[in-house]
Amino acid sequence: xxxxxxxxxxxxxxxxxxxxxxxxxxxxxxxxxxxxxxxxxxxxxxxxxxxxxxxxxxxxxxxxxxxxxxxxxxxxxxxxxxxxxxxxxxxxxxxxxxxxxxxxxxxxxxxxxxxxxxxxxxxx
Numbered sequence: 001x002x003x004x005x006x007x008x009x010x011x012x013x014x015x016x017x018x019x020x021x022x023x024x025x026x027x028x029x030x031x032x033x034x035x036x037x038x039x040x041x042x043x044x045x046x047x048x049x050x051x052x053x054x055x056x057x058x059x060x061x062x063x064x065x066x067x068x069x070x071x072x073x074x075x076x077x078x079x080x081x082x083x084x085x086x087x088x089x090x091x092x093x094x095x096x097x098x099x100x101x102x103x104x105x106x107x108x109x110x111x112x113x114x115x116x117x118x119x120x121x122x123x124x
Contacts, residue, residue: 006055010054010055010058013050013054013058013062017047017062017065020043020047021065021069024040024043024069041078041081044066044078047062047066048066051063089110089112089120090120090123092110093106093110093112093117093120093121094120094121096109097121103117103118103121
């Protein structure tokens with residue numbers, strides 16, 4: 001990726017991050033709650049996964065921004081939710097298989113490799 005394109009991508013990502021932070025802060029200040037209880041988690045997950053190709057500097061800056069925007073309690077809750085997601089993933093994969101989903105679809109929807117899905121499906 002060219003330097004100019006990388007700079008543009010970084011600028012757009014930073015602008016989107018700032019917009020989302022401002023929007024979230026406005027909603028919090030107004031006492032609004034989203035009708036989607038996972039909107040906040042989804043935003044954090046998308047923000048994090050968008051950093052896969054980021055430069056170390058952009059990664060560090062974005063992680064600093066996210067850390068500053070979260071309380072310690074929110075981080076604890078996210079950590080617990082992550083542990084819960086890991087614990088229920090095998091059950092969810094088996095339930096999806098039992099409902100007729102193919103392993104490839106299960107892998108895609110859970111963000112796992114196909115090999116990991118087969119491994120999970122073989123265990124009980």
